[in-house]
Amino acid sequence: MADIYNRHIMTIDNNKIPILMYGKAYMLSHMRRGRLKGKEWKATVFFVVWLMCMFYMSVNRFHMSANPVPLGISIICLYMMTYYLFILPKRVMLEGEHIYKSSHMLCRSEKITVTRDGYTLQNKYETLCGYWTDMTDCIETSEYFLLLGEYSKRLIIVSKKSIDDEKTECLRDFFKKTMTVKYRKVKK
Amino acid sequence: MDKNTPILTADYLTTEYDYIYTNLAQLKHETKTLDKVIMIVLGLTAICCGVFTLIFVGGGFLKNVCWVLLIVIGLFLVSFHDVINPSMTRTKAKKVFNANKDKFVSRNVMFYEDSVEILSDRYKGNIPYKYLYYVLEDKNVIVLYLDKNDYISVPKRLFSEKDEKSLERLRELIGQKYIRIT
Numbered sequence: 001m002a003d004i005y006n007r008h009i010m011t012i013d014n015n016k017i018p019i020l021m022y023g024k025a026y027m028l029s030h031m032r033r034g035r036l037k038g039k040e041w042k043a044t045v046f047f048v049v050w051l052m053c054m055f056y057m058s059v060n061r062f063h064m065s066a067n068p069v070p071l072g073i074s075i076i077c078l079y080m081m082t083y084y085l086f087i088l089p090k091r092v093m094l095e096g097e098h099i100y101k102s103s104h105m106l107c108r109s110e111k112i113t114v115t116r117d118g119y120t121l122q123n124k125y126e127t128l129c130g131y132w133t134d135m136t137d138c139i140e141t142s143e144y145f146l147l148l149g150e151y152s153k154r155l156i157i158v159s160k161k162s163i164d165d166e167k168t169e170c171l172r173d174f175f176k177k178t179m180t181v182k183y184r185k186v187k188k
Numbered sequence: 189m190d191k192n193t194p195i196l197t198a199d200y201l202t203t204e205y206d207y208i209y210t211n212l213a214q215l216k217h218e219t220k221t222l223d224k225v226i227m228i229v230l231g232l233t234a235i236c237c238g239v240f241t242l243i244f245v246g247g248g249f250l251k252n253v254c255w256v257l258l259i260v261i262g263l264f265l266v267s268f269h270d271v272i273n274p275s276m277t278r279t280k281a282k283k284v285f286n287a288n289k290d291k292f293v294s295r296n297v298m299f300y301e302d303s304v305e306i307l308s309d310r311y312k313g314n315i316p317y318k319y320l321y322y323v324l325e326d327k328n329v330i331v332l333y334l335d336k337n338d339y340i341s342v343p344k345r346l347f348s349e350k351d352e353k354s355l356e357r358l359r360e361l362i363g364q365k366y367i368r369i370t
Contacts, residue, residue: 103335104319126313151291151310153338 007116016109026096043084050077194298196354202292209328210341211281231265
């Protein structure tokens with residue numbers, strides 16, 4: 001019976017994650033469930049407030065001395081927009097790269113075994129197992145597949161460089177079928 | 189001692205208190221002494237200013253309220269790192285633990301001469317000490333950092349006085365990466 005659950009789908013040898021890819025994946029994971037979640041919405045709120053301040057100031061013919069409060073608010077709003085859209089993502093990406101550098105395991109090449117019900121990730125020192133039902137997100141980008149789990153902080157990244165086009169297609173179909181609601185493709 | 193015999197073994201299930209103690213140990217480690225000193229100095233200054241003006245300068249009702257507020261802010265700053273922040277961390281950890289109870293699985297950790305073996309139903313690792321990011325120890329837990337973000341916490345309630353010698357050996361083996369916080 002266990003053989004049915006562990007039915008082998010694919011084995012990916014030498015899955016190696018470069019630091020830049022990990023940084024991007026870390027940023028993407030934070031956009032799904034971390035500090036970057038809803039950053040566009042937050043930036044939009046500040047943009048609307050900034051527009052309102054600009055409108056108010058335009059009614060008063062942009063006299064800076066007559067509009068110190070809207071001027072101050074609009075500067076703060078501009079900063080917050082920049083913060084949410086550019087500074088924070090960059091900071092999170094750098095944090096991801098810092099985590100990668102601090103680990104002796106993430107830079108190692110891994111062997112990933114994909115089965116019907118889960119995956120097994122192996123490197124020289126550790127073996128991680130997980131089930132597709134534990135996954136909260138499955139994100140496909142042009143460079144990799146990113147799997148975010150509930151039980152582990154570890155990001156499961158399958159680099160497309162380590163598999164050929166046929167296997168990529170097969171893996172995409174499998175993820176689409178297994179994690180229908182959780183699967184999404186992004187352009188980044 | 190035989191290389192294949194573990195120095196120390198821990199077989200456990202993380203409890204709510206273990207999780208809280210881990211969070212408190214991490215907080216203690218992350219808090220810099222300089223930050224603490226600055227907060228205390230600022231707080232004491234605020235308290236002194238508030239008390240002095242309240243007694244010797246006074247003023248109307250509104251002014252007195254402002255001085256009392258200054259004293260309250262001073263008290264907040266003085267007690268932030270030792271009372272307020274730990275209790276906030278404790279409450280948050282309690283909440284997180286209760287929301288994710290099923291994710292804290294039983295674990296078996298074995299410390300050998302050159303590596304640590306970690307076994308759980310989803311993870312199996314044999315990590316050499318040189319590949320650990322660092323190890324944190326306080327009076328309640330030992331936290332093994334695999335990287336900056338990922339850690340495994342071993343509660344010290346599992347060890348008796350007999351294990352103190354083994355713990356000392358472990359500290360020697362891990363060396364500079366072993367950080368003890370009091």
